[in-house]
Amino acid sequence: MSSTQRLPVAVIGAGPVGLAAAAQLATRGLDFVVLEAGDEIAASIREWAHVRLFTPWQINTDPAARDLLEQAGWTAPDSERLPTGGELIDSYLSPLAAHPAIASHVRLGATVTVIARQGFDKVRTVGRDTSPFLIRLSDGGELLASAIIDASGTWCTPNPLGGNGIPAHKxxxxxxxxxxxxxxxxxxxxxxxxxxxxxxxxxxxxxxxxxxxxxxxxxxxxxxxxxxxxxxxxxxxxxxxxxxxxxxxxxxxxxxxxxxxxxxxxxxxxxxxxxxxxxxxxxxxxxxxxxxxxxxxxxSTGTRPDHGPTTELRLDLDPILGSTRTLAPLIDPNHHSCGTVPPHGVDELTHPETGFYIVGAKSYGRAPTFLLATGYEQARSVVAALAGDWEAARDVQLELPETGV
Structure with missing residues (x-):
């Protein structure tokens, strides 16, 4: 293995999809680090902990995460029950983050400010794909990673109230x-x-x-x-x-x-x-x-992704939604509800920047049609690809509940 391959995979965000990616990485024996900006895991969900989800427990948990938890004696909640955001944290995400296969890999209070390739600006090409990612944190610290799974979400960047997509006067x-x-x-x-x-x-x-x-x-x-x-x-x-x-x-x-x-x-x-x-x-x-x-x-006008930290990476973003260009037509809210999004995985999430993937709500850009089940399957597919198991990575299975719209 090259020195780059021996570096950990960096997962940005310790919410449901970030921790699902961690569970997938742990299951496959890949080294990783989870960088969470908040002082606790699932910091964004804590802001809507009082809200009851309209999706039941059976589609709010990741299969690899369930396997890890059950091996440690965890009992899954009633599969048909609808949890609140707080219950999602207390009964699932906190035990998952505390699991021995994950706990030591989680860094709290680690806000990512800039991501680049070590020794390369955006323009330089030769040797780029074998260079590690350089991640700079808000405290000035830096770390290197072999790949990045950005599951940071969009909760912290709400759309403005202004009717034209820009802030209203005052x-x-x-x-x-x-x-x-x-x-x-x-x-x-x-x-x-x-x-x-x-x-x-x-x-x-x-x-x-x-x-x-x-x-x-x-x-x-x-x-x-x-x-x-x-x-x-x-x-x-x-x-x-x-x-x-x-x-x-x-x-x-x-x-x-x-x-x-x-x-x-x-x-x-x-x-x-x-x-x-x-x-x-x-x-x-x-x-x-x-x-x-x-x-x-x-x-309640929705949220949008913040791609500011990745301006030195080569991303192929759809000019309308801010998702990958390939994923955009599959999730376009002008044509799709959250129940009509087709299965998708690593191929639709790939950027020109080898080894960089955005999963979860942020992968949808400004489309509001995201469900947790979609993010879990994205994470599974991406981790399988990072492990070199391309057959599993491309065997995308996703069944979403119809909205009736």
Missing amino acids: ETEAVAAGRVFNGMPDVLGRLRAQFAGESVAVVGAGHSATGTLLALADLAEAEPGTSLHWVLRAPNPSRAYGGGDADALAARGAIGTRIKALVDTGKITVHTSFLVQEITDRSLVSADGRKIDAAVLVN
Whole structure:
């Protein structure tokens, strides 16, 4: 083996897909290191620990991870039960990270700032593929790796509220003032006081938006004066209602059904074709001049990948989604829901930079159609390829539940 091959594989991110990659690497006997920016594993999930997933346990765990855990005496949760984010951590991810095959390989508080090839800038080619990756951390430390599996996700880089894909006027000031909450804030628990009795606008059309609206509707029942606005760029909310009874995941279908009922009864006010142009002290202003009275804002417009640390790597990114160019048409949200994405693995995730792979939510770029089961199969395929088992790497098996959309 060359000196490069003897170096560890670096996994960026200790969330579900990063730890699944670690389990796959451990199972195949490959050396690895997991770099987690947070002070604890699954740092992003901890921000939505209160949220119940609409996918059951049976598709929220990775097969290689289950095998490792079961060998250590772990008992899997009820396969049909829907866990919360917190339960996913406590009952699965924390035991997995503490497993003897993985624990010593995990580095917490390790934020990756730059990735390059040792001795090479982006332009130089000859000898590039046999040079190790150089990873620089926020504390100034550096390490070398034979390959990189980037499972860092997109949670920390939310899309802006602005209707044109760029921040609205005065959006930065609203964020600094603490008026904007990203993703799925804990409106019934830790953050209840910030929402109770307020006029709240939720911007977005995905499950983060609808799930938050359901929680806010419960809050409004208990807290007089709480009013709810649903802000959509689309001309109508029909797609956000989902497939209802036709959804193979009953909990996912029920979300849209419940939201539609709240809209139909006037408990949620819908604003369609609303492109946020400006945020004032008490309102959202659209590009056509409409105003919504909203003191508190929830940004559920989705997230986007941060490719800043990899500008010296040769990546073939789709100009629209930010995924690999090959994967983009398979996940394009203009044509696909999360249940219609076809099986894909290492071949669709390969970049011109040999040995560098992005898996998990970040691999989808700005497409919001990702499911954990997809990320687990991506990790399995990529690790098989790194182990030289190309037959297994290309034997991609993926069955996703239909959405009914």
